[in-house]
Every structure is written in structure tokens, then in C-alpha cells.
Amino acid sequence: MAHIIKILDGFSFIPRAELTVLEALEQQNVVMEYQCREGFCSSCQVNLVDGEVTYTTEPIAFIPEGKILTCCCQPDSDLIIEIPGGCTIKKP
Amino acid sequence: MPLNQRSDRCQQANTAQTIPAEQTMTYTTFNQAQFDAIKEPMFFGQNVNVSRYDIQRYPVFEKLIEKQLSFFWRPEEVDLTTDRRDFIALPEHEKHIFLSNLKYQILLDSVQGRSPNVALLPVVSLPELETWIETWAFSETIHSRSYTHIIRNIVTEPAQVFDDIVTNEAITKRARDITRYYDDLIAGVSLYHQFGEGRHTVNSEEVEISITDLKRKLYLTLVSVNVLEAIRFYVSFACSFAFAERSTMEGNAKIIKLIARDEALHLTGTQHMLQLMAEGKDDPEMAVIARELQDQARQIFIDAAEQEKDWADYLFRDGSMIGLNRDILGQYVEYITNQRMNAIGFEPAFAIKQNPLPWMNSWLNSDNVQVAPQEVEVSSYLVGQIDSAVESEDFSNFSL
Numbered sequence: 071m072a073h074i075i076k077i078l079d080g081f082s083f084i085p086r087a088e089l090t091v092l093e094a095l096e097q098q099n100v101v102m103e104y105q106c107r108e109g110f111c112s113s114c115q116v117n118l119v120d121g122e123v124t125y126t127t128e129p130i131a132f133i134p135e136g137k138i139l140t141c142c143c144q145p146d147s148d149l150i151i152e153i154p155g156g157c158t159i160k161k162p
Numbered sequence: 163m164p165l166n167q168r169s170d171r172c173q174q175a176n177t178a179q180t181i182p183a184e185q186t187m188t189y190t191t192f193n194q195a196q197f198d199a200i201k202e203p204m205f206f207g208q209n210v211n212v213s214r215y216d217i218q219r220y221p222v223f224e225k226l227i228e229k230q231l232s233f234f235w236r237p238e239e240v241d242l243t244t245d246r247r248d249f250i251a252l253p254e255h256e257k258h259i260f261l262s263n264l265k266y267q268i269l270l271d272s273v274q275g276r277s278p279n280v281a282l283l284p285v286v287s288l289p290e291l292e293t294w295i296e297t298w299a300f301s302e303t304i305h306s307r308s309y310t311h312i313i314r315n316i317v318t319e320p321a322q323v324f325d326d327i328v329t330n331e332a333i334t335k336r337a338r339d340i341t342r343y344y345d346d347l348i349a350g351v352s353l354y355h356q357f358g359e360g361r362h363t364v365n366s367e368e369v370e371i372s373i374t375d376l377k378r379k380l381y382l383t384l385v386s387v388n389v390l391e392a393i394r395f396y397v398s399f400a401c402s403f404a405f406a407e408r409s410t411m412e413g414n415a416k417i418i419k420l421i422a423r424d425e426a427l428h429l430t431g432t433q434h435m436l437q438l439m440a441e442g443k444d445d446p447e448m449a450v451i452a453r454e455l456q457d458q459a460r461q462i463f464i465d466a467a468e469q470e471k472d473w474a475d476y477l478f479r480d481g482s483m484i485g486l487n488r489d490i491l492g493q494y495v496e497y498i499t500n501q502r503m504n505a506i507g508f509e510p511a512f513a514i515k516q517n518p519l520p521w522m523n524s525w526l527n528s529d530n531v532q533v534a535p536q537e538v539e540v541s542s543y544l545v546g547q548i549d550s551a552v553e554s555e556d557f558s559n560f561s562l
Contacts, residue, residue: 101516101517101520103501103517103523104523104527105422105426105523105526105527106423106426106527107527110226110229110426110427110430111426111427111429111430112430112433112505113426113501113523115504115505130222130225130226130229130427130430131430131433132222132430132433132434132437132505134437134505134507154501154504155515155516156515158516
């Protein structure tokens with residue numbers, strides 16, 4: 071079932087099911103921080119305001135409560151997330 | 163120090179008063195006591211005896227070790243012949259930027275190649291953490307070797323570059339702040355191992371040794387290590403990648419990419435240690451210390467950011483480079499400092515919200531770190547990770 075991702079102070083969208091949250095956000099042209107893209111650098115962390123995610127690979131980085139590592143998780147329900155520094159759209 | 167002076171000092175130290183035997187905690191390389199290793203705290207518990215990984219208090223350190231091992235690389239795999247031509251063609255002020263950054267990184271990795279071992283191994287209490295510290299420091303020695311590889315390839319007199327590191331004021335000024343927390347901890351721990359807790363007179367000086375105080379020193383050391391790996395390195399990375407963005411010094415950028423991948427892993431290790439301490443489940447006293455020292459720890463981040471901005475002044479004193487100048491690099495320092503503070507639960511110190519160098523991410527991405535042209539090394543590759551369970555029915559389609 072498709073889930074909705076809502077970005078606080080941003081917009082909502084329905085991601086393609088096979089994408090990680092990071093890939094889904096990038097596909098929407100949201101400016102995202104990343105480095106390793108495999109769960110150990112914690113650059114792509116965002117606040118999870120509401121919802122559940124499943125990790126596709128188990129992350130090594132320390133994930134504080136209330137945060138998710140977007141590079142290695144997929145939505146398990148509708149999500150409300152908050153991007154540190156705000157939601158910025160990439161200029162074409 | 164001449165030998166005779168040193169033995170004088172030793173003698174003086176040996177005359178220290180008040181050494182109740184039960185208070186001395188001499189380090190032992192193989193602790194004969196029987197204890198449950200999984201109940202020990204990360205630091206200042208029992209000395210480790212058996213290096214065993216069948217049971218682990220914090221499996222994350224084992225995962226870090228495995229990841230680090232899968233990252234193994236050798237500097238010589240990266241070809242630098244075009245870098246030599248590129249370097250000769252650089253204008254003087256850009257040569258200054260390039261070499262200064264390299265010198266600074268040499269200093270940082272010289273420190274990191276030995277200090278985690280010297281400072282942390284004598285007080286560590288968990289086998290998986292002990293091995294992580296050793297693995298971590300070892301990978302820093304590869305970085306040091308890669309700088310020699312780079313310098314040998316691009317300049318005719320490598321010694322001039324290396325010799326300048328200990329005399330160059332812009333570099334030595336920062337070396338003090340990088341090493342002082344390490345040195346403080348090492349000095350404190352060695353006194354503790356000699357005399358144990360209590361008040362002692364050493365070299366006619368009154369010293370008070372307490373585990374609590376050593377734990378404070380340890381906490382500040384880890385914060386300053388985190389700053390070193392998570393902020394200071396990234397200033398040099400930014401310059402290296404700025405060169406490569408213009409398709410120059412690309413071999414160097416490949417090496418820096420490999421170093422950046424390692425450093426991202428190391429800083430995760432340090433963040434785990436700091437967070438475990440702050441939570442208090444590992445050692446309740448550590449949580450009290452983390453709260454007590456939060457302002458001081460925050461200040462270490464802010465001071466380092468200011469120092470790195472000063473360094474940007476020095477780098478660009480004779481002129482900027484295309485795509486990077488003092489102001490932009492300064493903003494990047496603030497941005498990355500905020501990110502790192504956030505990661506260990508500190509309130510960010512600077513107003514900046516957006517990454518002023520968005521192209522850094524794709525350079526830092528380690529998904530496909532290409533070493534030799536004929537091989538793309540996938541970083542998650544692990545030897546022996548194939549499914550070896552073969553049942554006889556797997557051959558049912560075969561007929562002879």
C-alpha cells in the first residue's frame with residue numbers, strides 16, 4: 071500500500087514503493103544531505119514527527135530517538151518528517 | 163630529554179609519598195581476574211583479558227570493525243602521475259593552498275594514528291571496543307602513508323614539506339588545541355597507574371588523582387577527537403574536492419575520498435561512545451559528567467570552528483581559488499559544525515541552515531570509490547559473504 075510522506079513546512083507526496091526515504095525525497099528535488107548512503111555516516115538524518123519506518127539495511131550510525139536515517143529506510147506507514155535546516159527545493 | 167635527566171625524574175617520581183598498595187591500579191596486559199566482561203563499562207572498568215567477540219556488550223563496535231576492514235585500501239593503488247603535471251601548472255597561491263592543507267592533514271593523522279592507542283587502550287574495558295580503537299588507529303596510519311605517497315609524487319623535495327609542519331606557526335598554533343586533551347588524559351592515567359587514587363606529591367608537586375577527574379578528561383578528549391574527525395578534516399576535504407571539481411589534482415581527490423570514507427566511520431564510532439556515555443546506562447557517573455561538562459564541550463566545538471575559519475584566512479592569504487574562497491569555506495565550517503553538534507545532541511551554535519558547498523556531498527559519497535581504473539570497489543564488499551549452504555536437491559536438475 072502506498073504511504074504518504076509529509077514534509078513539515080514543505081509538501082506531501084506519495085513515494086514509489088521501492089525507494090528509500092532519501093531517494094524518494096531526492097526524486098522530489100528536495101535538497102538532502104548525504105555522504106555514505108549506507109547507514110554509517112548519519113548525514114541524512116531527519117526528525118520523524120509521526121509514523122513508522124523499516125530499515126532495509128541495519129544502520130551502524132547512532133540514531134537518536136525521534137530521528138531516522140533516510141538512506142536506508144522505507145516508510146511503513148504515512149510519515150511526517152522534519153528536515154533539519156528546512157525543506158529546500160533544488161533549483162533547476 | 164637526555165637519559166640521565168630522565169632517570170632523575172623517574173627517581174623523583176618514585177619517591178612519591180603515600181602509595182597505599184590497595185589503591186594502585188597498575189595496568190596489566192592480561193588481566194587474570196575472573197569477571198563477566200559483558201557487565202564492564204566502556205572505560206575504567208577491569209583491564210581487558212581475553213580478546214573475545216562471541217559475546218559483546220555493544221555489538222556496534224564489532225560492526226564498525228568489520229566495516230573498516232572491508233574498506234581496506236592502499237595508497238599505491240591510486241595513480242598520481244597526472245597530479246604531478248597538474249601541480250606544476252598550478253599558480254603559486256594555489257600551490258600554497260594545496261600544500262598547506264596536506265601539511266595540516268599530515269599533522270591530524272600523525273596524531274590520530276597513535277593517540278587513540280596511547281590514550282584510550284590503557285583505560286578501555288571491553289574487548290570489542292579495544293579492537294575497534296586499534297582498527298581505527300591503524301586505518302589512520304594508512305592515511306599518513308598516503309600523504310607521503312602524494313608528496314613523493316608531486317614535489318621533488320618531500321623533506322621540505324614534512325619539515326615545515328613542526329615549524330609552520332599557522333599549523334603548530336592549532337596542534338596545541340588538537341593534542342592537549344589527549345596529553346592531559348595520558349598524563350593523568352599514567353599517574354593513576356603508578357600511584358592510584360588519592361593525593362600524592364610527585365616531583366615536589368601536589369597532585370590529586372581521582373577516577374572521576376580522569377573520566378572528565380576522557381569525556382573532553384572524546385569530544386575533541388570528534389571535532390577533529392568531524393570538522394577539522396572536512397576543511398581540507400573541501401579544498402581537495404574544489405580542485406577536483408575543476409578536473410585538476412584528481413588522483414589526490416581519489417585518495418581524499420577514501421580517507422573521507424574512513425573518517426565518516428571513525429566519527430560514527432566516537433559519536434557512539436559519546437552518546438553511550440551521555441545516556442548513563444554504560445556508566446552512570448559518565449552521564450553526570452557529560453551533563454556537567456556540556457558547556458565546555460560545546461565550547462570545544464565553537465573554538466575549533468573559529469580556528470578553522472582562521473585557517474581559511476591563512477589558506478587564502480595570497481588569493482582564492484576558483485569555486486572556493488575564505489567566506490564560503492568559513493560558512494561551510496559553520497554549517498558542518500552545526501551538523502556535528504546536532505548529531506551528539508547539542509544545540510547548534512551558528513545561524514547557517516543550508517550547505518554552502520552542495521557539490522561536496524557527491525564527492526564525499528563512498529558508494530563507488532574507484533581505486534584503479536579497472537576496478538570499482540564497492541565499499542560494502544566483504545570477503546566470504548557468499549551463501550555456502552548447498553543441499554543435494556540443488557543438483558536435482560543435473561543428470562549424468
